Amino acid sequence: MSTTSPPASATSARSTAYRPSAAKRAQVWLANHFAILSAILVLLYLFLPVAYTFAFSFNDHGKTNIVWQGFTWEHWQDPCGVPGVCGSLVTSLQVGAISTVVATVLGTLMALAMVRYRFRGKSASNVLIFVPMATPEIVMGAALLTIFVQGFANIGIDLGFTTIVFSHIMFCLSFVVVTVRARIQSLDPRIEEAAQDLYASPMQTFWKVTFPLILPGILGAAMLAFSLSFDDFIITNFVSGNENTFPKFVYVASRRGIPAEANVIGFSMFVIAVLLVVGAQFVSSVRASKVKE
Amino acid sequence: MTALAHAAVDPGADPAAPAPRATKRSWTAYVLLLPGALWLGVFFLLPLVQLASVSLQSRYPGFPGYYYRDVNLDNYASALTDYAPHFARSFLYAGLATLLAFVVAYPLAYAMAFKAGRWRNLMMICVIAPFFTSFILRTFAWSQILADEGWVAGTLNFLHLLPGGNIINTPVAVIAGLTYNFLPFMVLPIYASLERADPRVIEAGGDLYANGFTTFRTVTLPMSMPGVLAGTLLTFIPAAGDFVNMELLGPQRGKMVGNVINDQFLAIPGGYPVAAALSFTLMAAILVMVFLYVRRFGTEELV
Amino acid sequence: MAGFREASGDLQLESVTKTFGDFTAVDDIDLHVPRGSFFALLGPSGCGKTTTLRMIAGLEQPTAGRVLIGDTDLTGSRPYERPVNTVFQSYALFPHLNIRDNVAFGPKRRKAADTAKRTDDALELVQMSGFATRKPSQLSGGQQQRVALARALVNHPEVLLLDEPLGALDLKLRREMQVELKRIQTEVGLTFIHVTHDQEEAMTMADTVAVMNRGHIEQLGAPAALYDLPRTRFVANFLGQANTGVGIIKDTDGDHIVADVLGTPVKILKSRSQVHDGEVLFGVRPEKVTVSRTQPEGAGNDVKGVVRDVSFLGVATSYLVDMPSGTTWSCYEQNLDVEPLDLRPGDEVWLTWNAGHAFGVPA
Structure with a gap:
């Protein structure tokens, strides 16, 4: 090399020259910790209602569960003790499972088409996928209600479980497409070319290379779809008829005071979901460290 | 020597060569697309068409709940005049909630992207986790937290900082609820765009401008603009159409447009045409706002 | 399969x-x-x-x-x-x-x-x-x-x-x-x-x-x-360095053609030139050019220039020399002599090369 590095003394002289003043450093320190401190406050704010939900699951309440009246294990011992609450939970889980599977399959296929192919009508398809996400839920709920009442009822499909599932698949679909599409786009197309170059037919290329690589995206999309479906109230409220989902049960009950059993179930769902997510993270990090050894 | 040095920097990309992301033209695309597109056609487009036709129907006078096919723009006139205050409230509350959510979300997203280090994944879980509890349960918890007997209102009253004497059943509670409920939709896109940004660029900015705020305004914020844009839309759109927060936290009078649509559809016989017109007006207003907003702060990353 | x-x-x-x-x-x-x-x-x-x-x-x-x-x-x-x-x-x-x-x-x-x-x-x-x-x-x-x-x-x-x-x-x-x-x-x-x-x-x-x-x-x-022996202008410039100049072929001299490059006559072997009349791009590689303070005897192909820059590279010394035609040539001399030339920017030098090393490609 024809260039030589500057002598060490010059380097250190430069770093002293650039060292910020004490006041400046204090300011920087404060700025750094401002972000972290406010982040912690925001996280506490996010958890506050969850803490309330948890606390009031132990409330020994009478007719309404609004004001603290005393501690009891009663609601945790029999979460299904209130009529309808566990039925609505089962309905929500069923709706969530079916909608997630269908929306994830259809959405993944669409995402593959959108990234991997050129075709007439691609930008129209893009709009069709985007607009449902930009439409307020209440408008979708209203529109679905009119078509179900005025159209589907005539062919024997009344408001209920089926119409809830149809609607949930619809609004989950766009979110699945967007999530999976991002994953496929981040995939180096050369990796698929390499598979073909190494004698993999298009089918083998998909199942041996493409699919395993986009699987995390598909699983993420499925999780998103399930949580959207499980927690949806506004659209469900329009299209459910007499069927009760868990959010709908809670909403209806909220007028008289939500029974603490609902808090038990709501908080348990929270714990299960967090354990699943943390567990998945833990498994993947253990797997990664195992490979490193 | 120079040629080699140059070659070492340039990985030899061949820009004029065909993009390796060679997309294929084939019928397979339509086969893959068809089921999903059909679903969106039947359960999104078709219902909207039906809703549009309902919004133009007229009521049979004297027969509540019955109406006939018509091209009657009165429903829109009524939507825009009778319910103008409801629209105004919806957009005002949603706008304020979006602004508040931005102010609250940005430091969190910033800390996650640049300060969290190995705690990053944990913080991410913490942002999402509260949303595994039902939306309605959490909103109801806010009604307890903000209740007159609660510690928030108690403390503020004790300090004489609460002129009206209560928070619950006021627009303030509604805006607080909206802010809370849609916060992750603001945090996650901002975090995503900050995470993609190179922290060295921000350091360079800090080197060029002595003032931390100037660095933020001229370097950090513009870099996170796509995320801010996506976040504000993802917050504003559902907030503008929401009625649950108003129902659980808000006052008896002075509702938002979502409440009107909900009541007209589900509680008032013969309310369909006006409710449909209201829905369409709401959707149109939001689409126009989104369009203007995206054009002003434009980005292609949304679609 | x-x-x-x-x-x-x-x-x-x-x-x-x-x-x-x-x-x-x-x-x-x-x-x-x-x-x-x-x-x-x-x-x-x-x-x-x-x-x-x-x-x-x-x-x-x-x-x-x-x-x-x-x-x-x-x-x-x-x-x-x-x-x-x-x-x-x-x-x-x-x-x-x-x-x-x-x-x-x-x-x-x-x-x-x-x-x-x-x-x-x-x-x-x-x-x-x-x-x-x-x-x-x-x-x-x-x-x-x-x-x-x-x-x-x-x-x-x-x-x-x-x-x-x-x-x-x-x-x-x-x-x-x-x-x-x-x-x-x-x-x-x-x-x-x-x-x-x-x-x-x-x-x-x-x-x-x-x-x-x-x-x-x-x-x-x-x-x-x-x-x-590059055969096109692109190859001459893309593969290694070349000192080039556009000339008009005026004459032949035995096995050589003689071209006029902005007033300087240069010779190229007929077998090493892709064109034999009209315009030609004359070229010679930097290491084929010798730098000297005085005009060498009988070498034939020489031209006087002014040193612009000298870089000592250890095994060799590289010179940039401004030519009367306005172009800058690069010369690459191995450091074989006990007493180096010790040239400085501004010095007048003679550049010479063996006519057999020059090449001609379409201009």
Whole structure:
């Protein structure tokens, strides 16, 4: 090399020259910790209602569960003790499972088409996928209600479980497409070319290379779809008829005071979901460290 | 020597060569697309068409709940005049909630992207986790937290900082609820765009401008603009159409447009045409706002 | 595999053209690569070299023309039907498979009976046996490069394609891998086609270099021959440095033509000039030019200039000399003398060269 590095003394002289003043450093320190401190406050704010939900699951309440009246294990011992609450939970889980599977399959296929192919009508398809996400839920709920009442009822499909599932698949679909599409786009197309170059037919290329690589995206999309479906109230409220989902049960009950059993179930769902997510993270990090050894 | 040095920097990309992301033209695309597109056609487009036709129907006078096919723009006139205050409230509350959510979300997203280090994944879980509890349960918890007997209102009253004497059943509670409920939709896109940004660029900015705020305004914020844009839309759109927060936290009078649509559809016989017109007006207003907003702060990353 | 085409022999491209819309990436190329040779396709970004490679691999189909190995026409066949394997730019290792499974991918698809042994041998060949259970993300760039090579070689392809394989490595590692690649090629005796934009890399490794520009092959030959006697202006400038000047051919002198370059008469051997009348681009390589303080006796081709810059490089000294024509020449003198010339910017010098070293290409 024809260039030589500057002598060490010059380097250190430069770093002293650039060292910020004490006041400046204090300011920087404060700025750094401002972000972290406010982040912690925001996280506490996010958890506050969850803490309330948890606390009031132990409330020994009478007719309404609004004001603290005393501690009891009663609601945790029999979460299904209130009529309808566990039925609505089962309905929500069923709706969530079916909608997630269908929306994830259809959405993944669409995402593959959108990234991997050129075709007439691609930008129209893009709009069709985007607009449902930009439409307020209440408008979708209203529109679905009119078509179900005025159209589907005539062919024997009344408001209920089926119409809830149809609607949930619809609004989950766009979110699945967007999530999976991002994953496929981040995939180096050369990796698929390499598979073909190494004698993999298009089918083998998909199942041996493409699919395993986009699987995390598909699983993420499925999780998103399930949580959207499980927690949806506004659209469900329009299209459910007499069927009760868990959010709908809670909403209806909220007028008289939500029974603490609902808090038990709501908080348990929270714990299960967090354990699943943390567990998945833990498994993947253990797997990664195992490979490193 | 120079040629080699140059070659070492340039990985030899061949820009004029065909993009390796060679997309294929084939019928397979339509086969893959068809089921999903059909679903969106039947359960999104078709219902909207039906809703549009309902919004133009007229009521049979004297027969509540019955109406006939018509091209009657009165429903829109009524939507825009009778319910103008409801629209105004919806957009005002949603706008304020979006602004508040931005102010609250940005430091969190910033800390996650640049300060969290190995705690990053944990913080991410913490942002999402509260949303595994039902939306309605959490909103109801806010009604307890903000209740007159609660510690928030108690403390503020004790300090004489609460002129009206209560928070619950006021627009303030509604805006607080909206802010809370849609916060992750603001945090996650901002975090995503900050995470993609190179922290060295921000350091360079800090080197060029002595003032931390100037660095933020001229370097950090513009870099996170796509995320801010996506976040504000993802917050504003559902907030503008929401009625649950108003129902659980808000006052008896002075509702938002979502409440009107909900009541007209589900509680008032013969309310369909006006409710449909209201829905369409709401959707149109939001689409126009989104369009203007995206054009002003434009980005292609949304679609 | 049903569609797999066995083929053996020289690689041949016959009038191959590839267009993308209005853009012609490769324009009517003919190429003959003898079996077992190390062949380099050299050219700047966008010259069509990668497209040519992709057509040989089957990742693109030619708009016109044929691709053959031996007597087997491969035109129209898919990449997985060809006895051709590629080492991709940035390697394209399968991130979800460990190193062994990456290398075994090809043999498994072809249901080779001795997959395990072949995989071990290939890893041995690239000295990566100790890394078989790692994931690609746990390897350095140079190690990934070796795995990519093993993954292609394990299939014993008839032709191995290398797409800028060393582009992402740092200088020292590039040098090492250049030697390594050459060793492996000699060991396995396969046809290697190496695409690169780095002239030094092409010249040190390949038996034959084809210089491409704008979809054409400008010139093809052994590296030394290309450097010594470029036949186009592009090759003269792309391969190494050249001191050039546009001249008009005025006369002949025995075996030489005499051209007038902005007032200076220069001689070029007739056999070393591609044009014999009209305009010519005269050129001479920097190391062929001698710098002296006084006009040398009887050398013939000399011109007086003013030193602009002197760089001492150790083994040699490089001079930039302003010529009366207004151009700047570069001269490269080995430091053989006990007493150096000790020239400084502003000094007047004479530049001389042997007329036999000059070349002429179309201006």
